[in-house]
Amino acid sequence: MKSARTLLPGLRAAATWIPLMAVLGGWAWAQATAAGDVFPRRAGENLWSFARDMLAVLPAMFMLIGLFDVWVPRAVIERHVGRDSGAKAVGWMILLAMLQAGPLYVAFPVAVALWRKGCAPRNVFIYLGAFSSIKLPLLSFEVACLGWTFSLVRTAITLPVFIALAYLLEKQLPRSIQLPEQEPKT
Amino acid sequence: MSGFILLTVAATAVSWAADTGKTRRGLRQGWRMLIRLLPALTGVLAGVSLALAAIPAESLRALLARDSPLTFLAALAVGSVTLMPGFVAYPLAAGLKAGGASVSVLAAFLTTLMMVGVATLPVEARFFGWRIALWRNALAFIGAAVVAAGMAVLLR
Numbered sequence: 356m357k358s359a360r361t362l363l364p365g366l367r368a369a370a371t372w373i374p375l376m377a378v379l380g381g382w383a384w385a386q387a388t389a390a391g392d393v394f395p396r397r398a399g400e401n402l403w404s405f406a407r408d409m410l411a412v413l414p415a416m417f418m419l420i421g422l423f424d425v426w427v428p429r430a431v432i433e434r435h436v437g438r439d440s441g442a443k444a445v446g447w448m449i450l451l452a453m454l455q456a457g458p459l460y461v462a463f464p465v466a467v468a469l470w471r472k473g474c475a476p477r478n479v480f481i482y483l484g485a486f487s488s489i490k491l492p493l494l495s496f497e498v499a500c501l502g503w504t505f506s507l508v509r510t511a512i513t514l515p516v517f518i519a520l521a522y523l524l525e526k527q528l529p530r531s532i533q534l535p536e537q538e539p540k541t
Numbered sequence: 542m543s544g545f546i547l548l549t550v551a552a553t554a555v556s557w558a559a560d561t562g563k564t565r566r567g568l569r570q571g572w573r574m575l576i577r578l579l580p581a582l583t584g585v586l587a588g589v590s591l592a593l594a595a596i597p598a599e600s601l602r603a604l605l606a607r608d609s610p611l612t613f614l615a616a617l618a619v620g621s622v623t624l625m626p627g628f629v630a631y632p633l634a635a636g637l638k639a640g641g642a643s644v645s646v647l648a649a650f651l652t653t654l655m656m657v658g659v660a661t662l663p664v665e666a667r668f669f670g671w672r673i674a675l676w677r678n679a680l681a682f683i684g685a686a687v688v689a690a691g692m693a694v695l696l697r
Contacts, residue, residue, distance in 0.1 A: 365572070365573055365576035365577070368576050368577075368579070368580075369576050369579075372576070372579040372580055372583065373579070375583065376579065376583055379583065379587060383590070394594055394595065395594075397593070397594035397597070398590050398591050398593075398594035398595075399590075400594075401589070401590035401593045401594055402586060402587060402590035404626060404629070405586045405589070405590060405626070406586070408626060409582070409586070411545075411546075412545065413575065413578075414575065415545055415546045415548075415549035415550075416549075417571035417572065417574055417575040418549050418552075418553055418567075418568060418571050419549055419552065419571070420570075420571050420574065421566075421567035421568050421569070421570040421571025421572070421574075422552060422553065422556050422564065422567045422568070422571070423567075424567055424570050424571075425563045425564070425566050425567035425570070426556065426563070426567070456545070458624075458626065459655075459658055459661060460578075460582060460585075460661055460664045460665075463664065463665060463668040463669070464574050464575075464578065464668065466668070466669075467574075467668045467669070480677065483677070484656070484681075487655045487656050487658075487681075488652065488655045488656055492627075493627045493655075496627050496628065496631050497627075497631055497651075499631075500631035500632060500634060500635040501631065501634060501635060501638065501647070504696065505644070505647075505648075505692075505696070508692055508695050508696055509648060509651075509652070509688065509692060512687075512688045512691040512692060512695075513652065513684075513688050516684045516687055516688055517656070517681075517684060519684075520680045520681065520683075520684045523680060524673075524676055524677060524680055527676060528672075528673065528676070532670075532672070532673070533670075534668070534669060534670060534673075535667070535668070535669075535670050
């Protein structure tokens with residue numbers, strides 16, 4: 356018989372953090388809907404907007420990452436965006452990143468999943484760079500607020516810069532570098 | 542955003558029909574990573590919420606709505622240490638522009654805001670380790686400064 360732990364790993368961590376976050380979120384929501392311009396209300400409003408962001412993308416994102424992990428063969432990732440991949444890989448990473456939405460911390464687990472499947476570090480960093488600065492939902496909002504010229508020039512300069520940075524960062528790291536364990540501490 | 546959730550549910554359903562065991566394994570893997578992220582993320586978001594509330598938008602405006610090399614540096618620093626959703630940052634930037642901030646200051650603030658995440662460093666380190674997290678942010682800071690300087694030259 357399977358024990359509860361193997362059915363739902365990290366149960367104890369979940370039992371600690373999920374109620375805590377629910378209480379925080381409830382407080383934030385109560386503050387955000389209150390009146391007046393005082394410190395707790397502003398803090399609650401901020402926290403509530405972050406929490407809403409999180410609820411909207413985080414659970415679904417991690418489900419997709421899990422599915423990616425079991426379905427996509429390592430060889431496919433290695434061939435297309437691995438250590439020996441070429442310029443085409445850069446295009447793939449940017450396309451993947453541009454189509455997403457959400458705050459940067461949502462991109463970290465995706466990046467780690469790619470890395471573990473054999474994606475070259477430089478391509479992982481290109482993904483993070485593109486995600487942080489040129490994803491489409493962000494660009495459309497930027498155009499609305501600051502105009503076409505600003506957005507186009509910023510994108511045109513940012514693109515080569517973060518690609519160069521990604522190569523630089525990969526060069527700087529030893530080939531054998533390992534990512535930290537992703538298992539929850541119980 | 543709900544399109545994304547719909548897509549995820551559909552993908553999971555298809556996956557479940559194709560191979561239940563595999564799907565279960567995948568979902569468990571995703572759950573594990575999510576749980577691992579929660580402590581650092583809760584701390585960071587709570588901390589940032591408090592900090593942002595303590596520094597009202599008016600003081601940011603007062604600090605950045607000018608055009609001098611010192612303001613440029615201040616914009617780089619402020620953008621690096623803060624965490625703001627785009628729908629807050631862009632209207633703020635538009636307000637700064639209306640208030641007289643130069644393009645270089647706007648670009649410095651926005652690019653560091655997007656590319657450098659001092660506030661989210663604990664979360665990033667959780668995934669990548671401190672070494673990669675610190676290097677990535679240091680390089681991103683330099684990159685953002687280059688981008689902002691480039692924009693200042695082109696959009697003068």
